[in-house]
Amino acid sequence: MSDLDVDMLVVGAGPVGLFGAYYAGARGLRTAVVDSLSQVGGQVTAMYPEKQIYDIAGFPSVSGRQLIANLVEQAAPYEPTYLLGQEAQRLERSPQGRLQVKTSTGTDISAGAVIVTGGIGTFTPRPLPAGEEFLGRGLAYFVPDSAEYAGRDVVVVGGGDSAVDWALMLHPIARSVTLVHRRAAFRAHHASVEQLKASSVEIVVNAQVIAALGGDLLEHVELSTGRTLPCQRLVAALGFTANLGPLREWGLDLHDNRHLVVDSAMRTNVPGIFAAGDIADYDGKVRLVATGFGEVATAVNNAAVYLDPGAQLFPGHSTDQPVPA
Numbered sequence: 001m002s003d004l005d006v007d008m009l010v011v012g013a014g015p016v017g018l019f020g021a022y023y024a025g026a027r028g029l030r031t032a033v034v035d036s037l038s039q040v041g042g043q044v045t046a047m048y049p050e051k052q053i054y055d056i057a058g059f060p061s062v063s064g065r066q067l068i069a070n071l072v073e074q075a076a077p078y079e080p081t082y083l084l085g086q087e088a089q090r091l092e093r094s095p096q097g098r099l100q101v102k103t104s105t106g107t108d109i110s111a112g113a114v115i116v117t118g119g120i121g122t123f124t125p126r127p128l129p130a131g132e133e134f135l136g137r138g139l140a141y142f143v144p145d146s147a148e149y150a151g152r153d154v155v156v157v158g159g160g161d162s163a164v165d166w167a168l169m170l171h172p173i174a175r176s177v178t179l180v181h182r183r184a185a186f187r188a189h190h191a192s193v194e195q196l197k198a199s200s201v202e203i204v205v206n207a208q209v210i211a212a213l214g215g216d217l218l219e220h221v222e223l224s225t226g227r228t229l230p231c232q233r234l235v236a237a238l239g240f241t242a243n244l245g246p247l248r249e250w251g252l253d254l255h256d257n258r259h260l261v262v263d264s265a266m267r268t269n270v271p272g273i274f275a276a277g278d279i280a281d282y283d284g285k286v287r288l289v290a291t292g293f294g295e296v297a298t299a300v301n302n303a304a305v306y307l308d309p310g311a312q313l314f315p316g317h318s319t320d321q322p323v324p325a
Contacts, residue, residue, distance in 0.1 A: 004081065006030045007307060008300070009101060009111035011088045011247075012118035014042020016277035016292035018071035020115055023300040025078020026323075027315055029307070032081040032111070034088050034103060039144045041068040042119050044289075046142065046240055050165035051189070055290050077324040083107060089246040099272050113303040116247065116260060116268075116275040117296060128157060128236040131212030131221070138218025139234045149174050153230040155221050156180070157209055158237035164188040164196050166235055171201045178202040178229055180209060209234070255281040266299035272306060274299040 008024045010017045013035035024031040039045060044053075044064040052061045062070075086103040094100055094110065101109045125141040132139070143149070143166050154174045156167045159181035165188075171177040179196065184205045186193045196203065204223065211222040212234060221231045244258065253261040253269045259281035266274045276299045277292035285291075305311050 003108045004032055004083075005110045006032045006081070007112050008032075008303060009034065009088075009099070009109055009114045010080075011035075011101075011114060011116045012042060012277070012279070013037070013040040013082065013084065014117060014119050014277065015044055015067060015071055015289050016119075016296045017042070017115075017117035018068070018075055019293050020117055020276065020296040020300055021080040022071070022075035022078065023297050023315075024115075024303075025075060025080060026318065026321060027300060027304045029300075029304065031078070032083060032109060034083040034086060034101075034109070036085070036087040036104070036124070037142075038085045039142055040072060040082065040084065041065075044068055045144075046125075046162060048161045048165060049143075050169050051161060051192075053289070055288060057290060057293075083109075087245060091246075091250045097272075112272065112307045114273045115266075115296065115299050115303060116273065116279055117277045117292070118244075118247070119278045124241050125236065126238040126240060128209065128234075128238065130210050131218075131234060131236075134212050134214065134218045134234065137216065138214065138232060139212065139236060141236055143169070143235060146170060146173060149233050151175050152232040154178070154233045154235065155209070155229055155231045156235045156237060158239070159183060159186040159188060160237060160239060161188045161192065163235075163237035164192045166237060167201045168192065168196060168199060170235075171199055174233075176202070176230070178204060178231075180204045180207050180223065182206065182208050264298075265302040266295055267302065272303075274303050 007029035008031045010020045010033045013033045021031050021033050049065040051064050086105040088101050090102040092100045099111050099114050149170050150173045152174050154170050154177045156163050156179045167177050167179045208224045209221050210224050213220040220228050222228050255261050260275040262275050262280045266276050276295035278287045305313050
């Protein structure tokens with residue numbers, strides 16, 4: 001028995017996967033979205049939530065965070081099921097031809113079709129060498145809601161875009177924000193670093209967090225420089241590792257051992273499995289979010305015909321289709 005039975009399973013909750021959830025809903029398909037991260041947004045949320053994006057059609061400028069919020073809102077009327085914090089692992093096919101996917105948490109999903117929109121694969125946060133015992137009790141790898149940081153002493157660890165973005169986002173509402181980086185040079189965008197230097201954020205370089213201290217909740221962190229900082233919220237932004245993981249065992253044709261080969265209908269070599277976004281590969285591929293939106297629309301519409309050969313490939317114009325209340 002399956003824990004969840006849907007028409008379409010989207011593997012990957014980044015911007016392309018979220019738009020796929022909207023489009024599947026618009027075609028009347030019951031949809032689930034699975035992602036190994038604990039929140040939606042993929043690379044955008046994980047790496048540059050506050051960065052402005054300029055190549056999304058119709059938006060002269062939109063922050064990564066706002067783009068993801070808009071995509072979630074767009075899909076919401078069709079009520080996709082989100083399965084976050086779990087990885088799509090084993091794939092089997094039922095006697096009836098349906099695709100059976102088991103996740104890392106043991107959830108069994110039965111789907112008529114699968115669209116893989118997993119970017120460059122499963123994202124796993126690089127762990128903080130010290131303080132893992134406070135995960136969920138002060139330590140976090142994401143900042144989905146800034147409100148819980150209000151009035152707190154916050155320490156952000158890292159030197160990339162996400163670390164700098166989160167420090168800039170939190171310093172107006174936190175009691176204090178300290179950015180700790182093990183090097184003097186930052187990987188983050190130069191303009192963001194200059195903005196950081198002009199802010200009230202304290203920047204500590206050539207240092208690392210070597211201990212987290214507290215009782216039930218985090219209270220202080222100790223640095224390699226010998227300083228002890230008050231800290232009720234510790235944000236570890238040390239980057240992510242990414243790989244295809246269990247998808248390698250699905251029998252899919254790969255290019256460069258990293259991307260899924262698709263045809264012009266975004267079909268992989270496995271019947272019922274499609275791919276779109278950065279993970280998909282074909283001659284002339286351009287890896288942009290803007291490209292991925294068109295690819296996933298193509299994938300969903302071709303998947304709809306795969307599910308029902310009598311269905312029309314062309315979905316009709318969205319202006320002619322009322323959105324559910």
